[in-house]
Structures are given as C-alpha cells and as structure tokens.
Amino acid sequence: MSLTKMTRLPLARLLSSIHLQQQQLLPLLHPSISPITSIPRRCALHSEYRRPGKPREYKRPWDLRNFDFKKAVAVLKEHFTLLQSEVHDRIVVGPEGRPLIEHMLEQNRVVWEFRGPESLKEWTVSSDREIGGQSEISLTLGKHNTCFLHGTLNTTPPRDGETRYSGYCTVRSKQPKYSFDRKKHHDWTSFNSLHLRVRGDGRPWMINIATENYYTHQKDDLYHYFMFTRGGPYWQDVKIPFSKFFLAQRGRVQDDQHPLWLDKINTIGFTLGDNADGPFQLEIDFIGVTNDYAHTEEFAYEHYKKNPEVKSKLS
Amino acid sequence: MKCSRCLLQLWSLRPLGQSAWPAAHCVSQLQSASCSQPTVLYQSQNQVLRRFHSSPVRTKSRMPAEQQQKNKSLATIDDMFERVSDDAKVKDTFSKVLDGFMKRDVRRRGHVEFIYAALKKMPEFGVERDITIYNKLLDVFPKEVFVARNVLQLMFNHYPRQQECGLQILEQMEQYGVVPNIETKVLLIQIFGEKSHPVRKYQRVMYWYPRFRHINPFPLPQKLPEDPVELSHLSLSRIANDLSAKITVYQRPRTDVGENGEEITSPHIVGIQSPDQMELLAKHNPNRPVFVEGPFPLWLKKKCVHYYILRADPIPFEEKVEEPYDPERSFFYPLQLDLDLERDFGEYVTFDVEDVDEGPVFAMCMTGQGDQVALNQWISGLQLNNPILGRVPTLFRLNAGPRELQESGAGSASEKQREKHPNEAEPEFIDEEEPQKRQAMKP
Known part of the structure; x- marks a missing residue:
C-alpha cells in the first residue's frame, strides 16, 4: 500500500478509539444453527476482490454472458411488464407511483420493511470469507417476519502473507432497477434523518450509504456512520441525521469531506467489525427516512485549510 | 584493466x-x-x-572486529527482547531494552528493524496501550535526518522506509485505541518534518478521534467490573432501559462445604423488574402460561454475558381491553384529547408500519449458572413481589447455548405442544407451589 494511502485513517478503527477494549479470552460459543440463506459473496457492484497471490483471470466479454433464447424471451416479457407499470404509475397515478398530494406532503417514508421472505431478496450478505477470513453471516427471517441477521465474527487474518487484519460481516441492499436494468435511485431529498427500528446484542454496527457517482474512481466511495445497539429484549429506535455521515473510500476516511447528497442513493449497508470474536445477532424491523424539524445541522465536520501550518515549538 | x-x-x-x-x-x-x-x-x-x-585502510584496520559486531547485531534485535524476557516481561524491562539500544550507538544503526521488532513484542510485555512507551519508541529515530529540505524531497517520499516505520507505530497505536499526545507530535515533527506522512497521519487521528470518542449513547466504563454481581448490575440496567426499574440480588455467589465434604457452589442470581412490568404481570391472565426464556447474549465491549427473560405470549386480539384513561392521573395536562380537526398528510409523523407484537416482558435476570435450579430460585424470589406468579403456570424454554431471540423452525415444534397442554405433569412444569416449599427442596 502506498504511503499516501496508509496515512488515511481506517474507519473501522474509529470505533476502537471509543472503547479501549481489553483483550479478554471469551468462551467461543456456538452460534445458533440455522440454514444460511445465501452464500456469502461480494456485494459490491463492481469488481471482485482478488486475493493476494492469485493470478488475474482474463475473460472475453462474451464468455461472461449466457446466451439462451428461452431466457431472453422471459426476460423481455418481464421487462416490458415493468415498463408498462412504470409508465402507468407515472402518468396516471403520480410521481413514484403515489398520488401527488401524498408525495408532496409526506414527512416520513418506510423504505425497507421486513415482512416475509420476499423482503429478504433485496439484500445480499458478505463476510471476510471472500478475502480468506473465517467469519460467518446469514440472513434469515425472525419469528415475527423481521429480518434476522446472525453469525460469528472471527478476526483471524488469512494466511496469505499480506493481509494483516480481518473480521467483518456485512449486509447490503441491492441496487433497485427500472425496466431494462436501468438504475433506479432513492430520492431522499425531502428528509434529513435515517430512522431504524432494530434489536441488537450490544455490538456497534456501521451504516454505509452508497450514492451514485459520475467518475469511475469514485465507485468505492461510501458514507458511513455508526449505530450502537442497546441489547436486551426490547426494540430500539435509532435516528441518525444524514449530516453526520462522513465520506470514506475503501475503508479510509477522506480528508476532503462533503455532505451526503440525498438525491441519488443507491444502496444502504450494515457492517460489523468490532474486533470481538464470537456470535452476533441483529434484528431489523424497518428502515425509514424521516424529516426531523429539530435538526438543522447541514454537515457535522468542519473544514480546515488544505495545507495547515504546523506550529512547532522547537525553533 | x-x-x-x-x-x-x-x-x-x-x-x-x-x-x-x-x-x-x-x-x-x-x-x-x-x-x-x-x-x-x-x-x-x-x-x-x-x-x-x-578504503583499504579501513578494511585493514576494522575487518575482524566489525565482522564479529555484525554477526552479533543481526541477532541482537530479536535477542535483546528474548534475553530480558526470561526474568520478567514488564514495562520496566521493555524500556530498559529501548534505553540499551539508544545508548549502544550514536548513529542508531538498524533502528528501523529494531522498531519493527519492538512493535511485535509489545503485546507480550503488556505495554501495547502505553503512550509513554510509544513515545519512547519514536524517540529511537534519529532526529532531523529524515526531514525533507526542499519541495522535490517533499513531493517524493523522502526516506520511505523510515516513514513507513513511523506510520507503523501510529497504526499500532490506532489498533489498540491509544490516542497520541503532544509529545508524539513534537517527536514526529522533529524526526520527519512538518509535512511528512506520519505527521499527516497524526493530524488525521487528532481530527477524527475526538469526534467519535463519545458518540456511544450507551457508554460503558473503561474497565468492566470483575465481580459478576456488579457486572450483571451494569448489564441489566443497560438492557432494561428504565430508570425506575429495581435490581434485586437474589443470591450472591458463594462456595459452601456440604455435609459430605464436597464443595457446593451456588451461582449469583440478579434480577431486574420495573413498576410497569409488575403492573403488566399483575394484569396477566392466570390461565395462560408465562415463559422463562434464554439465554440471550449481550455484548459489553469484548465480553459476552447472557441473560434470561420472563415473558408471555402476545395477548390475543379478543382479550385485549382498551382501558380508558384515568383523568386524575395527571392534573397538569390532559392525557387524552378528543378533538375533531382536519388533518392532512403533512401532520402524520409516525411511520406506517405494522407493529411487531411479541408479548410483554415481565422481568429479566442474569445468573452464573443457567440451569433450572437457579432460575426456579429467581422465580420464587419474584413471587414475593408478584403474588400472581403462584397461580400462573411457568414454563422453561431454555437452550444449552446462546440462540436467537425468537426460536425458528424445528426447535419450536415441541414447545408448541407443551404450550397446548400446560396442565399435564411435565418435569419443567411448576404448578401452584408455595415459594417456601420450593426453596426447601433445593440443596
């Protein structure tokens, strides 16, 4: 890694500044055994992670495609029905398929609600297994049809000679799409806070929001903030203003911060990486956005001069 | 030639x-x-x-001595720590090794290797969270040698190996949550100059760390209490989320010597119940069973503890009673307003979500030993304040290991059966017993 990159802060460590954890050997407990709904895979949209020492694979573009006439017909049919409903919604009903008055006056919106197995299809899970780690994560339905995220965190780094730290589990929503695979974005400009109802086990999580970018070098930009769970049998309402989110690229906090633009939100994700080996669980009831009138802050992180003078007391 | x-x-x-x-x-x-x-x-x-x-002159005069020195110096870096490790791996010996290296050579030859070795050895000596040691380690670098003197040097990485080494020190501090202090800053500026990479890193650390230091709304003390009773005190008050909740220690951990000379250890039992929960329990329909469930995990920093809850199934729709508000409960403002105003969408501030009805939670407890004996003791202790527990059948739904809050799939089938016939005589089933009797049965 280059020097300039090394000097940036890894944001997972920001948590370690919060709790100066003591190294304690905790009894490794068995996780609750339940079927893994999906095989952990990379949820990033773009390229696969290539492990150190693995040769690069070159594939011709047409090798990646699977040509099949039957499938093509089915896909076309599906997309045309989608297109039809889109046109109908926009012209007959109103913007985003809702009446105009509702669209204009809404104060809060439930974006993801976990009720039933259909709602889990919009999410992908991933863990450090893809870089050679040993963490496990699975996403299942809870008793009351809520989302139930559980697994085991393991911080043993992979033995490839390069990777030094490991231990994360993450879940990420899928990119919503219009017909013919055009990207669809969440537009949250009329809201200023994220609202979640969760029930955790006392572990801190990180919320990642990905926005649409123009340049390809921004493809790994994510906005992060932390979510702390109380633990216990009660549901907990978490409200996080969007002004608190900070920009990081590939896990390194950037110097040049700017507020999160809410007009084109692609995905939201949750990451656990608190360096504590053992089982974890998180239940999510719903994820919504709300307009909090009491919150007026635009951006929580002030700017300083690009090249600040360091005043040394030596001379 | x-x-x-x-x-x-x-x-x-x-x-x-x-x-x-x-x-x-x-x-x-x-x-x-x-x-x-x-x-x-x-x-x-x-x-x-x-x-x-x-020069041949140097070769002639120094040769044999230097050869020896070299052999030695290669070994010393790791050896220096190994040698002292025999007596005691403490902070004193660690800093003694650092002092020894500083005194050995004015030029600090091989300091990068030495620092890497020292960083690796720090957890062994138990000094990985000690800011003074990190500063001392930075002090090993020779001062003002690696400072960039012109723009070109600044642009390219001036002395990259040394800067990487300095960054490694800062990174390890980060990893263990050590916040650098002013001394670190002065040292870094002295060693690498004002706009070098390590100083940049220092600035970033000092910008971001203070911002996130206190964002946890459920803070925990720096060091968790060792005593299990105190620890359960802390965790129960955390999960109960109610300041009026009362914590009761039903039993302190102790070890008795029994009649036969064997040791009997009794685990700690600490419970919590709030007035609201007591009220809910008093209203509970005695024909429906209550359940003791658990253990559920709770993480406090890196420690995992387990708790148990006493709960009931959600009240069916036909049994729900809408209680009218008592107008005398608050004299200062009305608890219920029956105004018929025109409302539009702009005034709805609640989310349009179905509520998850899981049934009420009546009490929570933590115990050192999650078997039925201890939990029985907890229930009988609860019975003193909640007389209804004597009439309500209590079922135990316990798991060997930690598990999810709601059981799903195969595990729940047998329990469902049990729920259907609560009046059958089952080993878990406790029916209308006097608390005294139950306690007497215990060893």
Whole structure:
C-alpha cells in the first residue's frame, strides 16, 4: 500500500478509539444453527476482490454472458411488464407511483420493511470469507417476519502473507432497477434523518450509504456512520441525521469531506467489525427516512485549510 | 584493466615479505577502481580487496572486529527482547531494552528493524496501550535526518522506509485505541518534518478521534467490573432501559462445604423488574402460561454475558381491553384529547408500519449458572413481589447455548405442544407451589 494511502485513517478503527477494549479470552460459543440463506459473496457492484497471490483471470466479454433464447424471451416479457407499470404509475397515478398530494406532503417514508421472505431478496450478505477470513453471516427471517441477521465474527487474518487484519460481516441492499436494468435511485431529498427500528446484542454496527457517482474512481466511495445497539429484549429506535455521515473510500476516511447528497442513493449497508470474536445477532424491523424539524445541522465536520501550518515549538 | 591483472599476477608470484605491502595497497586500489571483478581474498595478508567506495585502510584496520559486531547485531534485535524476557516481561524491562539500544550507538544503526521488532513484542510485555512507551519508541529515530529540505524531497517520499516505520507505530497505536499526545507530535515533527506522512497521519487521528470518542449513547466504563454481581448490575440496567426499574440480588455467589465434604457452589442470581412490568404481570391472565426464556447474549465491549427473560405470549386480539384513561392521573395536562380537526398528510409523523407484537416482558435476570435450579430460585424470589406468579403456570424454554431471540423452525415444534397442554405433569412444569416449599427442596 502506498504511503499516501496508509496515512488515511481506517474507519473501522474509529470505533476502537471509543472503547479501549481489553483483550479478554471469551468462551467461543456456538452460534445458533440455522440454514444460511445465501452464500456469502461480494456485494459490491463492481469488481471482485482478488486475493493476494492469485493470478488475474482474463475473460472475453462474451464468455461472461449466457446466451439462451428461452431466457431472453422471459426476460423481455418481464421487462416490458415493468415498463408498462412504470409508465402507468407515472402518468396516471403520480410521481413514484403515489398520488401527488401524498408525495408532496409526506414527512416520513418506510423504505425497507421486513415482512416475509420476499423482503429478504433485496439484500445480499458478505463476510471476510471472500478475502480468506473465517467469519460467518446469514440472513434469515425472525419469528415475527423481521429480518434476522446472525453469525460469528472471527478476526483471524488469512494466511496469505499480506493481509494483516480481518473480521467483518456485512449486509447490503441491492441496487433497485427500472425496466431494462436501468438504475433506479432513492430520492431522499425531502428528509434529513435515517430512522431504524432494530434489536441488537450490544455490538456497534456501521451504516454505509452508497450514492451514485459520475467518475469511475469514485465507485468505492461510501458514507458511513455508526449505530450502537442497546441489547436486551426490547426494540430500539435509532435516528441518525444524514449530516453526520462522513465520506470514506475503501475503508479510509477522506480528508476532503462533503455532505451526503440525498438525491441519488443507491444502496444502504450494515457492517460489523468490532474486533470481538464470537456470535452476533441483529434484528431489523424497518428502515425509514424521516424529516426531523429539530435538526438543522447541514454537515457535522468542519473544514480546515488544505495545507495547515504546523506550529512547532522547537525553533 | 589488463595492466592491473598483470600486476596481480606478478605480485602473486612474489615471495611474502615486508616489501609486499605497498604493492598490495596499489593493487587493491587499482582493483577497486576497475571494479566489477570478483574480489580476491589474500589469505596470507589477511586483507580483502574491497569494492568501490571502501578504503583499504579501513578494511585493514576494522575487518575482524566489525565482522564479529555484525554477526552479533543481526541477532541482537530479536535477542535483546528474548534475553530480558526470561526474568520478567514488564514495562520496566521493555524500556530498559529501548534505553540499551539508544545508548549502544550514536548513529542508531538498524533502528528501523529494531522498531519493527519492538512493535511485535509489545503485546507480550503488556505495554501495547502505553503512550509513554510509544513515545519512547519514536524517540529511537534519529532526529532531523529524515526531514525533507526542499519541495522535490517533499513531493517524493523522502526516506520511505523510515516513514513507513513511523506510520507503523501510529497504526499500532490506532489498533489498540491509544490516542497520541503532544509529545508524539513534537517527536514526529522533529524526526520527519512538518509535512511528512506520519505527521499527516497524526493530524488525521487528532481530527477524527475526538469526534467519535463519545458518540456511544450507551457508554460503558473503561474497565468492566470483575465481580459478576456488579457486572450483571451494569448489564441489566443497560438492557432494561428504565430508570425506575429495581435490581434485586437474589443470591450472591458463594462456595459452601456440604455435609459430605464436597464443595457446593451456588451461582449469583440478579434480577431486574420495573413498576410497569409488575403492573403488566399483575394484569396477566392466570390461565395462560408465562415463559422463562434464554439465554440471550449481550455484548459489553469484548465480553459476552447472557441473560434470561420472563415473558408471555402476545395477548390475543379478543382479550385485549382498551382501558380508558384515568383523568386524575395527571392534573397538569390532559392525557387524552378528543378533538375533531382536519388533518392532512403533512401532520402524520409516525411511520406506517405494522407493529411487531411479541408479548410483554415481565422481568429479566442474569445468573452464573443457567440451569433450572437457579432460575426456579429467581422465580420464587419474584413471587414475593408478584403474588400472581403462584397461580400462573411457568414454563422453561431454555437452550444449552446462546440462540436467537425468537426460536425458528424445528426447535419450536415441541414447545408448541407443551404450550397446548400446560396442565399435564411435565418435569419443567411448576404448578401452584408455595415459594417456601420450593426453596426447601433445593440443596
């Protein structure tokens, strides 16, 4: 890694500044055994992670495609029905398929609600297994049809000679799409806070929001903030203003911060990486956005001069 | 080239003697000037013909001593820590090793390797969270040597290995949650200059860390209490989320010697119940069972504890009673307003979500031993304040290991059956017993 990159802060460590954890050997407990709904895979949209020492694979573009006439017909049919409903919604009903008055006056919106197995299809899970780690994560339905995220965190780094730290589990929503695979974005400009109802086990999580970018070098930009769970049998309402989110690229906090633009939100994700080996669980009831009138802050992180003078007391 | 080779041949033919020296000197110089030839070792003279910029004078005088020193110094870095580790791995010995290295050589030869070795050894000595040790480690770097003097040096990585090493120190501090102090800053500026990478990193750390230091809304003390009763006190008050909740210690951990001389350890039992929960329990329909469920995990920093809850199934729709508000409960403001105003969408501030109805939670407890004996004791302790528990059947739904809050799939089938026939005599089933009787049964 280059020097300039090394000097940036890894944001997972920001948590370690919060709790100066003591190294304690905790009894490794068995996780609750339940079927893994999906095989952990990379949820990033773009390229696969290539492990150190693995040769690069070159594939011709047409090798990646699977040509099949039957499938093509089915896909076309599906997309045309989608297109039809889109046109109908926009012209007959109103913007985003809702009446105009509702669209204009809404104060809060439930974006993801976990009720039933259909709602889990919009999410992908991933863990450090893809870089050679040993963490496990699975996403299942809870008793009351809520989302139930559980697994085991393991911080043993992979033995490839390069990777030094490991231990994360993450879940990420899928990119919503219009017909013919055009990207669809969440537009949250009329809201200023994220609202979640969760029930955790006392572990801190990180919320990642990905926005649409123009340049390809921004493809790994994510906005992060932390979510702390109380633990216990009660549901907990978490409200996080969007002004608190900070920009990081590939896990390194950037110097040049700017507020999160809410007009084109692609995905939201949750990451656990608190360096504590053992089982974890998180239940999510719903994820919504709300307009909090009491919150007026635009951006929580002030700017300083690009090249600040360091005043040394030596001379 | 050719002439030098001739000279060499000539010289090698000569007999040994005092007169050989000046010639050898000359040859070695010639040799080093023309270089690229493999160096020739003259055993008889104990002299090496060195490569380009070493002077033969130095070679002659220093050779044997330096060879020894070198062998030693390669081993010392790891060895220095290993040697002291025999007596005691504490902070004092660690800093003694650092002092030893500082005193050994003014030029601090091999300091990068030394620092890497020291960083690796820090957790062994238990100093990985000690800011003074980190500062001392930074002090090993020679000062003002690696400072960039012009723009070009600043632009490119000036002394990259040393800067990487400095960054590694800061990274390890980060990993263990150590916040650098002003001394670190002064040292970094002295060593690497004001706009070097380590100083940049220091600035970033000092910008971001204070911002996130206190964002946890459920803070925990720096060091968790060792005593299990205190720890359960802390965790129960955390999960109950109710300041009026009352914590009761039903039993302190103790070890008794029984009649037969065997040791009987009784675990700690700590419970929590709020007035609201007591009220809910008092209203509970005695024909429906209550459940003791658990253990559920709770993480406090890196420690995992487990708790148990007493709960009931959600009240079915037909049994729900809408209680009218008592107007005398609050004299200051009305608890219920029946105004018929025109409302529009702009005034709805609640989310349009179905509520998850899971049934009420009546009490929570933590115990050192999650078996039924301990939990029975908890229930009988609860019964003193909640007399209804004597009439309500109590079922135990316990798991060996930690599990999810709601059981799903195969595990719940047998429990469902049990729920259907709560009046059958089952081992878990406790029916209308006096608390005294139950306690008497216990060893």
